[in-house]
Amino acid sequence: MNEDILAIGGFFFTVIVVTLGLPLVRAYVRRREAEPAASTLAQERRLERMEQALETMAVEIERISEGQRFVTKLLAEREQPVKALPQSESR
Secondary structure (H helix, E strand, O other), X not given: OHHXXXXXXXXXXXXXXXXXXXXXXXHHHXXXXXXXXXXXXXXXXXXXXXXXXXXXXXXXXHHHHHHHHHHHHHHHHHHHHHXXXXXXXXX
């Protein structure tokens, strides 16, 4: 009789664990599957911000290089007339 009660108790315990545990496990799995989607979205936003920052830096670097080319051209043109003067006329 003691074994019968133990078997019945084991059966009901198993039913209760499955009844309560199965929805809990399903909810846990759904939440774990949803988390990567949220982090992927955050990573995509971060990547977009990085791309915009890189494009902005590229534009600014191009502007700096244009300015440098302009200044170099001005300096080169300023030195040419001095070199072009003959030495006999300058004395």
